[in-house]
Amino acid sequence: MTTKERESNFLSGTSKFRLWMYQHSKTLRQIGLVVLQIALTVFMFTFLIPTLWMVVSSLKASTEIFSHPIVWIPKDPQWRNYVRAFQELPLERFAWNSFVVVVGAVVGTVISSALVGFSFARLRWPGRDFLFSLVVATLLLPGVVLLIPRFVIFRNLDWINTYLPLIVPFWLGGSPFYIFLMRQFIRGLPKELDDAALIDGANRFQIFARIILPLCKPVIATVTVFSLLEHYNAFLEPLIYLNSMDMWTLPIGIRGLNDAYAANWELVFAASTVMMIPMVLLFIFAQRYFVRGIATTGLKG
Amino acid sequence: MASDVGKKIAKFSRPAGSLKYQEWIAGYLFAAPFIIGFIAFLAYPMLYSIWLSFHRWDLLSKPVFIGFQNFVKLLQDPRANLALYNSLFYTVFAVPLQLMLSFTLAMALRTRIKFRDLYRAGFYMPIIVPLVASAVVWQRVFHPEFGIMNEALGWIGIPAQKWLFDPALAKPAFIFMSLWMIGRQMVIFIAGLGNIPPSLLEAASIDGAGPLQQLRHVVIPLMTPLIFYNMVMAIINSFQTFVPSLIMTQGGPENATLFVVLNIYRQGFDYFNMGYASALAWELFIIIVGFTVAQFYISNRWVYYGD
Numbered sequence: 001m002t003t004k005e006r007e008s009n010f011l012s013g014t015s016k017f018r019l020w021m022y023q024h025s026k027t028l029r030q031i032g033l034v035v036l037q038i039a040l041t042v043f044m045f046t047f048l049i050p051t052l053w054m055v056v057s058s059l060k061a062s063t064e065i066f067s068h069p070i071v072w073i074p075k076d077p078q079w080r081n082y083v084r085a086f087q088e089l090p091l092e093r094f095a096w097n098s099f100v101v102v103v104g105a106v107v108g109t110v111i112s113s114a115l116v117g118f119s120f121a122r123l124r125w126p127g128r129d130f131l132f133s134l135v136v137a138t139l140l141l142p143g144v145v146l147l148i149p150r151f152v153i154f155r156n157l158d159w160i161n162t163y164l165p166l167i168v169p170f171w172l173g174g175s176p177f178y179i180f181l182m183r184q185f186i187r188g189l190p191k192e193l194d195d196a197a198l199i200d201g202a203n204r205f206q207i208f209a210r211i212i213l214p215l216c217k218p219v220i221a222t223v224t225v226f227s228l229l230e231h232y233n234a235f236l237e238p239l240i241y242l243n244s245m246d247m248w249t250l251p252i253g254i255r256g257l258n259d260a261y262a263a264n265w266e267l268v269f270a271a272s273t274v275m276m277i278p279m280v281l282l283f284i285f286a287q288r289y290f291v292r293g294i295a296t297t298g299l300k301g
Numbered sequence: 302m303a304s305d306v307g308k309k310i311a312k313f314s315r316p317a318g319s320l321k322y323q324e325w326i327a328g329y330l331f332a333a334p335f336i337i338g339f340i341a342f343l344a345y346p347m348l349y350s351i352w353l354s355f356h357r358w359d360l361l362s363k364p365v366f367i368g369f370q371n372f373v374k375l376l377q378d379p380r381a382n383l384a385l386y387n388s389l390f391y392t393v394f395a396v397p398l399q400l401m402l403s404f405t406l407a408m409a410l411r412t413r414i415k416f417r418d419l420y421r422a423g424f425y426m427p428i429i430v431p432l433v434a435s436a437v438v439w440q441r442v443f444h445p446e447f448g449i450m451n452e453a454l455g456w457i458g459i460p461a462q463k464w465l466f467d468p469a470l471a472k473p474a475f476i477f478m479s480l481w482m483i484g485r486q487m488v489i490f491i492a493g494l495g496n497i498p499p500s501l502l503e504a505a506s507i508d509g510a511g512p513l514q515q516l517r518h519v520v521i522p523l524m525t526p527l528i529f530y531n532m533v534m535a536i537i538n539s540f541q542t543f544v545p546s547l548i549m550t551q552g553g554p555e556n557a558t559l560f561v562v563l564n565i566y567r568q569g570f571d572y573f574n575m576g577y578a579s580a581l582a583w584e585l586f587i588i589i590v591g592f593t594v595a596q597f598y599i600s601n602r603w604v605y606y607g608d
Contacts, residue, residue: 054438065447145350251433275434
């Protein structure tokens, strides 16, 4: 075979292949989708395994946890592991502390970010654009640098071992990310509404409270969901500010349980499962706000 | 248009000056929470932290001014340098892997498969698990004897590893765990992919571009702003990881997971070296801000902002 022949053979080979691909493209795509579907199912299952393993292991007897090969399903679910977890450490007290801190911080975040977002989006005042650039800069600011000085400041205020350091900053615009979200959303509302109300003699606060705020429900839901997740998970700050056990929030309590009962996996897993339940419920009922919030963040960030 | 009319009417009906000042005052009042909070909980602490970093202070006695000694010390302190190395190692490997995985998943979840919402929820699920719970679970996932990681590796014939007890594998284990928590990045990518005009892909396909060429020349260029956003955020977060190292390894084994924030925490709240801890925090601050600024600078070359 000469080179030319070989080349033409090869070419016709590929073009035959391409033709075949073209003729069967629908079937091929179908096969591709089925393969992808199977791969994703397997992969998602591996993603879920650590969580499922946690929940299932929280019901195991300790002999089942420390056994080879691994016991996947407990023979006789030990519901009293949960009772014991509550007996070993005051989980209900931790839950109450978490509740107070989370509600305090989330309400503060929503109110202050709505007020400030309105000011940045709708009112004109000297220094506004500079201050807004500070909001954006704070978004990218590594918070680690605030750890030590804030601790000293709150210590001087005698706020250590109270809920205050975990709540008060969030009433004072302590979450620039949410101010940013609010401002972006309010800017998207038609300005004619404000002007009409202004002509009718409404003052700025009435415009905010009667016109803007009711239209902000979706973004308020997003801010609520996100800050709930954030404060419920918060670890470093409660760890520093809350030093007596009766003030601990759930994350600190679970860490304490993990340190003190390291060998009692079932207790640690039971407490972790208890802590996870509210988040799962939140996710089920407010799933669209999770997705919407993240999506807008990224797209406008 | 209507707003212009509104302004004109407002101008005629009231003295223009007072309306303007009224708006100023309202503006400051509404922004007051942020202004006060910014000064009290951000600007002031930052300045205070600079002041602290030039002092030696154990919280009890009086702070002693020591000039640059804290900064000289941190450059020579082997623990501080090791912590920096650990954080850098973690960030350099975790962030690209996270981005690749979340992007691939987002692509897969944009195809015409069934139950897309279910998969989306499944891959997002780890974000819902409280961080502390994730840490205590993964600590045991990696348990050398009774963890499911070694169990799973055993199925494919890989011998059991010591993971969090092995200085060489502890950081890779953390990186592996971080790949589990990519739900946010994935959702951002999914939203971005949904915004790509189908007409562009059709045009590319008519021009003879196969799926891979479409990905390379259409999809990825249009996604660069989101890749950039996710990358900047992931780097900032990775440099500041703390919870896993405190809970899962306490910085061990042999300080292999002693990350910068854990080191700062120890210096500040275990050894009460408030000045030194502040200096360490500023070192990390400068590194993170440096990375961020460098990325914004380089971004002109690869991020496509349309028009």
